[in-house]
Amino acid sequence: MIRKILIANRGEIAVRVMRSCYEMGIKSVAVYSEADRTARHTLYADEAYCIGLAASKDSYLNIEKIIQVAKENQVDAIHPGYGFLSENADFARRCKEENIIFIGPQAETMEAMGDKISARIKMIEAGVPVVPGTQKNLKSIEEAISLCKEIGFPIMLKASMGGGGKGMRLIQNESEVEEAYTMAKSEALSSFGDDTVYLEKFVEEPHHIEFQILGDKHGNVIHLCERECSVQRRNQKIVEESPSPFMNDTLREEMGQKAVAAAKAVNYEGAGTIEFLVDKNHNYYFLEMNTRLQVEHPITEEVLGIDLVKEQIKVADGQKLHLAQSDIKQRGHAIECRICAEDTELNFRPSPGIIRQLTEPNGIGVRVDSYVYEGYEIPIYYDPMIGKLIVWATTRKYAIERMRRVLNEYKITGIKTNINYLRYVIDTSDFTKGKYNTGFIPKNSKRLLKGVTSHSEEEENIAMIATYIDYLMNLEENTSQLDADARPISRWREFGLHKGVLRI
Incomplete structure (x- = not known):
């Protein structure tokens, strides 16, 4: 049984994982950088160890240091959260080499789905619709121009190892290809260490719909319905909701089945997400797979009453899914x-x-x-x-x-x-x-x-300052009153804060 988990992350996701560990009676181990000595995840955990300087490369991305802490403290498993090393196949492989359970999919699955070109090929083989585009690395600007003309503008140029909107460029016409190609490759190399890029037809007026999936080590896979993630700024999600107001029951069932097929095609274990683009006519296309817990997983938890982190831990511990597809009902x-x-x-x-x-x-x-x-x-x-x-x-x-x-x-x-x-x-x-x-x-x-x-928030900030000053003055007057029951006169009018109007 898993009795002790190291959370190889920081911030709210580290705290969120630790809370589920606490409820399950599992000890949590935090790792932190020099900049995070007083961070909440450091204070919340049962144990906490510094792993390096503030820069991520010297701490939260330092695989060997994290493994060292895990071994020295008899950790059974590592939860990577999201971001940092959560989709790093080398990290998952190192955990396996040291007989530490990695709470996530196998390294081979990450490699297959982390590379978007490879993922597209896998989905085509599994019968999952994909956006028309290329299945190979672009070699030159000239090749990119030729293929753009063949596919038809507008086109999305994407980094094969990309995510979070990095290494992604929208191309409206031929004159934009050269700059987009150069910038996307440069950004991809600096962000992911790999400048492989490919092309996809740009789906106009799409909805970004993702399906949460859950698989165990025994071949069982289910989907946990969808999330609407279309409110995005620069390809970064801002607001998400579940269920999607755009979906209907027929489309939900069909896309859910495809999401399960996608996960089974790569023998998926644990919690993951199949992302789709859906056009205004309800045509849908595979976008990518995230082989980790998503930032927006709480809304799925709320409408289903399921703790996804606990499910991840149980699957990693070798347990069979205790849920069947028929058990999944949005409320x-x-x-x-x-x-x-x-x-x-x-x-x-x-x-x-x-x-x-x-x-x-x-x-x-x-x-x-x-x-x-x-x-x-x-x-x-x-x-x-x-x-x-x-x-x-x-x-x-x-x-x-x-x-x-x-x-x-x-x-x-x-x-x-x-x-x-x-x-x-x-x-x-x-x-x-x-x-x-x-x-x-x-x-x-x-x-x-x-x-x-x-x-501006400045008005609200000033109002709160005025409230606090009023509180302090009332407190001082109360302590100086001989009659303990005496109540001071409020000074709100003195500060000019009356009926929502602030005057200073």
């Missing part, structure tokens, strides 16, 4: 917003710094997966996402109403965040009506940014 509706430390008024520039005040929302159907706390300094070295806000309700309408409320309750000072931006996303007509696709952000960008700049 209600869930929405997730990604909370990031970034300045939306300055082109979403990362905003590291010390959190001065933090008020996280709560109530029925509210979940916050986060790793920050008051006084914590967000380092400059890592992804700006600091948490995820998830709501569940019986209907999509009620879930949107709940998300509006909790975004209004969520207060963070000391840093810039995208919370105000997310409020405008949720309130946009296309979103509330469920009539949106991956073009949502470009279509509504002016309105979204105008809303952010015209309603």
